[in-house]
Amino acid sequence: MATLYALLVSIDKYPIPRHRLRGCSNDRAEMNGFLKRYAKAQGMSYKGKMLSNKTAKRQDIIDGFQHFKAATSGDCCLFYYSGHGSQAKAPQEFWNNPTGLNESIVCYDSRLADGRDLMDKELAYLIWEATQNKGIHFVSIMDCCHSGSATRTLVKERYRSVEANNKSVELEDYYGYSTYFKDHLTPPGGRHVHLAASADYELAKEKYLDHSDRGVFTYCLLQVLQQGGTFQSYEELMHRTRIKVTGTTTQQHPQLELVGTNGSTGFLGRKTTKGLSYLISYDRPTNRWLLQAGAVQNIVPSQPDFSTTLALEDGTVVTVVRVHAHQSEVSGMEGKDPDQQYAAQLQRNATPPLSIGIDPNLPQNLKDVLTQNLEDYPTIMVHEDLLSPKYLVQYWKDALVLVRPGEKIPVFKRVPVRKTDQEDTDVFLQRVAAVAQWEGLLLHYNPNSAIHQDDIRIEISLESCDGQSKAEVVTDPTVPVILPYCRQTGEWQKPKFRLRIVNENPYANYWVSAVYLSSTFGIDNQYLRKQRLPARQEVWMTYLENGQFKMQFEAFVNSAYLKWGINRISDYIKIFVSTDEALDTDSFLQEDLDLDFGPARGIHKAIGKPSQANDTSGWMVRDVELAIQGPDWEVPVTDHQFNHLPGLSIKGSEKLIAKASLTDYRSAETAFQQAIPNCLTEHKDRPVPISPGLIQSNGLHVLELYHLNDRNLVNTENPIQVKLNRADEQSVILPFGYDRANGAFYRVGYSNGSGMVLLESLPTATPTEKRKSKDGSIKVFFQQIDKELDLRSRTSLADAKLV
Structure with missing residues (x-):
């Protein structure tokens, strides 16, 4: 049987009154209780050693590391510290740090006469000593500051930091110095995972939380662990913890540090499992076991031929039998302790995969x-x-x-x-x-919501390009909200917007959360995690910058898109509204995926049958699509040379002067104020993107010409030449104009079969974005045609209108 060894240190009652804290002993007790339950669930033996206040002097902590000496291969070791962090004067040999200070933890006796801090390098040696030549997993968790601030208290928050210790300590007095690598004066390093409460320039805080004083980091970390974080990798665990911490306090960002290991490892070395994690507890008033997730979290009740199941840490499989808004009833918990909460991993959800x-x-x-x-x-x-x-x-x-x-x-x-x-x-x-x-x-929504749509108003304010004109307000958008870059004083400016949610109901109070779905598959709720929305009141999406909450967001298209000829992407915001304070969107969170050459998902919105729960309740979802339109690629069209756009080169007919750029189908549809049908659908051919972008999403299908001196200069004997970079031996590309009156395409040229398209006529101009031309633009569409259709000749289908 594997053993979990834990050394847990907490110091509240420092001998100097102004250094005293309140929540460290509470943190240690909660951590100890959690580790006991975790070890029992994993079938492990648990051996914990506690040091507190007077028993947590510097030498006591050093001696306490002997607790790990009995650990052997396959065991786990955990060092937890809750107290003050600080800095201490470093020996001159360590003055590669410009401050001349080393980071430290403040032991009970550190600020007494002849007292010393326990230095970070000494801790590194102690961990190496505990792990050397052993196949054990070691994790350290530190809920303290790493900065040297002398600030002590706030009204509602206390900082776990004290002033730096300016006592000089000789290099030879560092614990473990005899083993240091003398060429660069560093202690040997043991493989371990380190979870830190804050960045080294920030302050770790404690607050009054859930009726007791607690360290914010420990409180949030245990919440995540108890809600399924033990199933996740350290990277995922700290991502969720970081979100909870930033929603509880400001200017504190927990850190994950890895020494000789990687962040994909599961908590305490366990293998990570797949799927979402939730909490199951017993509800005595109703005599039911309840999963703390429901229809809002996209949990679906089991069907006759397909069940929604979860697995506990001991392998027990439970089944969802009924779904409510924020909770679900489960079966299969027979024999479980009703006084204990159980983490459960979602194995299968009765939704279309x-x-x-x-x-x-x-x-x-x-x-x-x-x-x-x-x-x-x-x-x-x-x-x-x-x-x-x-x-x-x-x-x-x-x-x-x-x-x-x-x-x-x-x-x-x-x-x-x-x-x-x-x-x-x-x-x-x-x-x-x-x-x-x-x-x-x-696709997630509630088809049976008891909340009336008119109760909630969503407003998006689009800031003007010059920052002076009145903002355009889009209310309750049902189509994509276009956020275009604009040109100001010759430079492209990123679009800016604000989003607010208004409760129009004069009697009902709601809870709201905004979940942001990025174009790179990230899911985040940091801009509006959960907030009460009283009757006739409003809330805003906000973010924190330099200690201040700000409402103005700046949208942008990552420069990596340019490599693919993509200048339009779509992100989504799902607004969750509930009558119940139990609203929780944390279970959706996931980090963005790294993509091959930068982010590139595009604007395609999946359409399909959404899952439906058997719950008619007070929650609903409203969707906002933000279509971010990046800078335009624009080149002059002349008769003496080819000029290049992403995916093509263009040369004008004789004496023609114009400008050319690219756009997509959605922008063209907006200009036409009607949907554009796909032509030649009976042959299953498709519009071809000019750029190497995403065919189903935002490849640039449309060539725009504007500021023409005379469109009649383009004819059979004097065509515009367009060379596409997407030559295909099995197909040919033809150009078409679009007749708005008849809702039909007609051909405006032909292809020579080697990637060159010749435009022999031009359609009339239609409206376009004002930032391009107030007089509109001529739009040319391109269609990929199988060669077997024999549409290459200049005479075939010359007069055809293609629907």
């Missing part, structure tokens, strides 16, 4: 490993028909990639794999599961 296809060219042994690992990912389903799945798994040069059918850009960074390595494919599937979570949340 994300459909993926596997490219038949995938090596068979890799396909076998991938198929085997898919059993652990219930949110992903393999679809045999390669034309039907939402995404496709392909194999590119010893790496797995996920693409949309017909596209050539991975939706996240390719994952190098060895053909029989399960860990590599598991990393890939974890990222696919994140895509599935994002897609599922995008």
Whole structure:
């Protein structure tokens, strides 16, 4: 049986009155209780050693590390400290730090006569001493400051930091100095994971939380651990903890430090599991076991042929039998202690999984490993028909990639794999599961809401380009809110906006949360985690900057998009509204995915049948799509040379003067004020993006020409030449204009079969964005046609109108 060894140190009652704290002993007691329960659930033996106040002198803590001496391979060791952090004068040999100070923890006797802090380098040696030549997992958790502020108290918050210790300590007096690497004076390092309460320039705080004084970091960390964080990697654990901390206090950002290990390891070395984690507890008034998640969190009741199930840490499988707004009833908890709370991992949810296809060219042994690992990912389903799945798994040069059918850009960074390595494919599937979570949340809503739509008003204020004119206000948007860059004094300016939520109901109070879905599959609620919205009141999305909450957001298109010829992306904001304070959107959170050459998801919004829960209750979801329109690519059109846009080059007809840029279908539809049908649909051909962007989303399908001196200069004998970079031997690309009156396309030129498109006539101008031309623009669409249709000749379909 493995053993969990824990050394837990807390100091509240420092001998100097102005140094005293209130919440450290509470923190240590809560941490000790959690570790006991965790060890029991894992079938581990627990051996904890407590040091507090007078028993936590410097030498006591050093001696306390002997507690880890009995640990052997397979055991876990944890050092926890709650108290003051500070800095102390460093020996001259360590003055590579410009402050001349080393970081330290303040022991009970550190500020007494002849007292000393326990230095960070001494702690590093103690950890090395405990872990050397052992196969043990070591984690240190420090709820203290690492800065040298002399500030002591606030009305509602106390800082866990005291003034620096200016006593000189000789290098030879550092504990473990004899083992230091003398060439660069550093102690030997032991493999371990370090969880810190704050960055080294910040203050760790304690507050009055849940009827007692607590350290903010320890309080939030234990909340996350007790709500399924033990299933997650250290990176995921600290991400969720960081969000909770920043929602509880300001200017404190917990840090994860890794020495000789990686952040993908699970808590206390356990293997991470897949899926979301929740808490199950017993409700005595109703005699039911309740999962602390419900329809708002997208939990779906079990169906006759498909169950929603969760697994406890001991392997027990429980089934969701009924779903309410924020809780769900479960079965299968027979024999469990009603006084204990249980972390549970979502195994399977009775919602449609994300459909993926596997490219038949995938090596068979890799396909076998991938198929085997898919059993652990219930949110992903393999679809045999390669034309039907939402995404496709392909194999590119010893790496797995996920693409949309017909596209050539991975939706996240390719994952190098060895053909029989399960860990590599598991990393890939974890990222696919994140895509599935994002897609599922995008479709999430409550079809049976008891809250009337008119109760809630959403307003987005679009700031003017010059910052002086009155802002444009978009109310309750049902179409994408366009956020265009604008040109001011010759420079492109990023669009700015504010978002507020107004409760129009004169009697009802609500709780609201805003969940931000980024174009790179990240999910975050930091801008409005949860806030009470009283009757006839309003709340704003905000962010914290330099200690102040600000409401004005700046939207931007990452420069990495330019490599793909993409200048328009869409992010989404889901507004959750509930009558119940139990509203919780933390379970949705996930970090953005790294993509191959920078972020590039695009503007495609998934459409499908959403999951429906059997709950008619006081919650609803409202969606806002933000379409961020980046700077335009614009080139002059002349008759003496080709000028380049992303994906094409263009040369004008003789004497023609114009400007050219690219746009997408959605912008063109906005200009036409009507939907544009896909032409030649009977042949299943599709509009072709000019740029190498995302075909299904925001590839730039439309060439715009404006500021023309004379459109009649373009004719059969004097065409505009457009050379596309996307030559395809199996198809040909034809140019079309669009007739708004008839709702039909008509051809305006032909292709010579080698990527050159000749425009022999131009359609009339139609409205375009004012930042391009107030007189409108001529729009040319491009269609990819199979060669077998024989549409290459200049005479075939010359007069055809294609619907």
